[in-house]
Amino acid sequence: MEPLTQRNDTLDIDPVPENIQAFRASLKAIDDDANKLKACVAMRDELLEQQTGLEWLFACAEGVIVAECLHYREKRRVWSRKRDVNADTQAEVDVKQWERFINIAKSGIKMKEECLAPLTKTSGY
Numbered sequence: 001m002e003p004l005t006q007r008n009d010t011l012d013i014d015p016v017p018e019n020i021q022a023f024r025a026s027l028k029a030i031d032d033d034a035n036k037l038k039a040c041v042a043m044r045d046e047l048l049e050q051q052t053g054l055e056w057l058f059a060c061a062e063g064v065i066v067a068e069c070l071h072y073r074e075k076r077r078v079w080s081r082k083r084d085v086n087a088d089t090q091a092e093v094d095v096k097q098w099e100r101f102i103n104i105a106k107s108g109i110k111m112k113e114e115c116l117a118p119l120t121k122t123s124g125y
Contacts, residue, residue: 052111058101059108076102 023043030036065072079095079102 055104055108055111057108058105059112062102062105062108 023039027036027039030039066076076098079098
C-alpha cells in the first residue's frame, strides 16, 4: 500500500474539494434559511459518520499491525516514550507519521468503547 502522494513535502490535497464546492452551490440554491440549516446538519452528520468510519478503520488496522508485526510492537514502545521529536530527518518524520496514525487509532478505539458499552449494557451481555 502506497503512502499519500506528497509533492514538495506537502500533502497533495485539493484546497476546496469538489463535494464541498457542490455543497456550497446547493446552499446558494436554497432560499429558506431553515432549509439551509437542515442541509448543513445533513452535511455535518455525513462528515461525522465518515470520520467515525475512518477512525474505526485506523483502530482495526492498528490492531492487525500490533498482532502481526513484532517489529512494529517494539518500535511502538519506543515511539510512545519519545517526546519533542523534531521533524528534521526522514526517521523523525516517520516517527511523527506513526504517532499520528496511533493517535487516530486510539480515537477509534475510544469511540468503539464509548459506543459499545451502552449497547452491551442494554443487550444484557
